[in-house]
Amino acid sequence: MRAYERFLKYISYDTQSEAESKTVPSTEKQLKLAEELKRELTELGAEDVILADTGIVYGVIPASSGAEDRPALCLNAHMDTAPASSGSNIKPRIINNYDGSDIVLNEELGIVTRVSEYPVMNSYIGEDLIVTDGTTLLGADDKAGVAEIMTLCERLLSDKSLPHPKLKIMFTPDEEIGRGADNVDYKRLGAAYGYTVDGEAIDEFSYENFNAASAVISISGISAHTGAAKGVMKNALLMGMEFNSMLPEFDRPEYTEGYEGFYHLDNMSGTVESAKLEYIIRDHSKEKFEKRKEYIASVVEFLNKKYGYDAFKAEIKDTYYNMLEKVSDYRELIDNAFEALRESGIDAKAVATRGGTDGARMSWEGLPCPNLGTGGANCHGRHECISVQKMDKMTEVLERLVAKFA
Numbered sequence: 001m002r003a004y005e006r007f008l009k010y011i012s013y014d015t016q017s018e019a020e021s022k023t024v025p026s027t028e029k030q031l032k033l034a035e036e037l038k039r040e041l042t043e044l045g046a047e048d049v050i051l052a053d054t055g056i057v058y059g060v061i062p063a064s065s066g067a068e069d070r071p072a073l074c075l076n077a078h079m080d081t082a083p084a085s086s087g088s089n090i091k092p093r094i095i096n097n098y099d100g101s102d103i104v105l106n107e108e109l110g111i112v113t114r115v116s117e118y119p120v121m122n123s124y125i126g127e128d129l130i131v132t133d134g135t136t137l138l139g140a141d142d143k144a145g146v147a148e149i150m151t152l153c154e155r156l157l158s159d160k161s162l163p164h165p166k167l168k169i170m171f172t173p174d175e176e177i178g179r180g181a182d183n184v185d186y187k188r189l190g191a192a193y194g195y196t197v198d199g200e201a202i203d204e205f206s207y208e209n210f211n212a213a214s215a216v217i218s219i220s221g222i223s224a225h226t227g228a229a230k231g232v233m234k235n236a237l238l239m240g241m242e243f244n245s246m247l248p249e250f251d252r253p254e255y256t257e258g259y260e261g262f263y264h265l266d267n268m269s270g271t272v273e274s275a276k277l278e279y280i281i282r283d284h285s286k287e288k289f290e291k292r293k294e295y296i297a298s299v300v301e302f303l304n305k306k307y308g309y310d311a312f313k314a315e316i317k318d319t320y321y322n323m324l325e326k327v328s329d330y331r332e333l334i335d336n337a338f339e340a341l342r343e344s345g346i347d348a349k350a351v352a353t354r355g356g357t358d359g360a361r362m363s364w365e366g367l368p369c370p371n372l373g374t375g376g377a378n379c380h381g382r383h384e385c386i387s388v389q390k391m392d393k394m395t396e397v398l399e400r401l402v403a404k405f406a
């Protein structure tokens, strides 16, 4: 079976996750696809296939002959789709031999994917493109990853001559709400390292992400009747604005790209008496990341001195770290990926993720896990798409990749 055929089956399952939910997994409907994946893995001949009560599907592809002593390699993709856009009743359409023109997704609703707005569409010219009907997302993020890994499993299990180490397959729920790595049972998994197949373009490979922290600035002001406030009032709202004005103006998400870090004011609230400013801090460089946190602390210290009392308090907490620090000890994870991509005719480049990934969390839990693309584009919305050929290509890349670990 080709990867896109599986993909079309998987996207018929609504697996939207839900941030407000307290259950594990966050939505019960994800378990329906999990059951199906468990069934399929078992039927293909994978070993030790289980669906854990956390909603994670685990399975093992035994090593090819001669590679039994090689460390086990994990391949991971997530089953859920983003809460940002509906994932129910997806009606995919295949445009054969896409010619590069604007795509009318839905004539009635006037929904059009314009190439001028989505130049990535040019990378699909001549391919068989799978699009939505404009009312839902497509689910390539990350059911394409699931389908590509599953198709690889089928190949390896039906052709014993293909070299590979023991593969630990893992399909996770709730990635889109940041909980995909919460319940991974690393002992059960028993892999030395791995890859997530959860990116977009197949020529982008990522083994770096942000270091991340949150900073909550609490400000205590002094309230007074406005008619008698002279020399008495300390307006916490204005003090908050003063604090913000001391952060470097261009170190903001809207002015930065590539390896540039930032402070981002995410929320503010308050009265004259008290105010709160909530920031997130991001930087790929560990050194600059630490400096940013120190800078926040120094502004607090400076303003407290200026006001003569402990008016400002900063609560700074690390959220996640750059996987590079962990991955760089396993150079073969990076080199093998680039080689497999090159041998498959793809001129790939390293892209530093401007966010966090489940792979980053897993890397810091002891499972170094860079991220490969799936071939999809415009994720999390109605313009999401992928092509039949890119999914075939990525499956081929995975086949070459696992051979390098044998």
Ligand SMILES: [Zn+2]
Residues within 6 Å of the ligand: 078, 141, 142, 175, 198
């Ligand atoms: Zn994803």
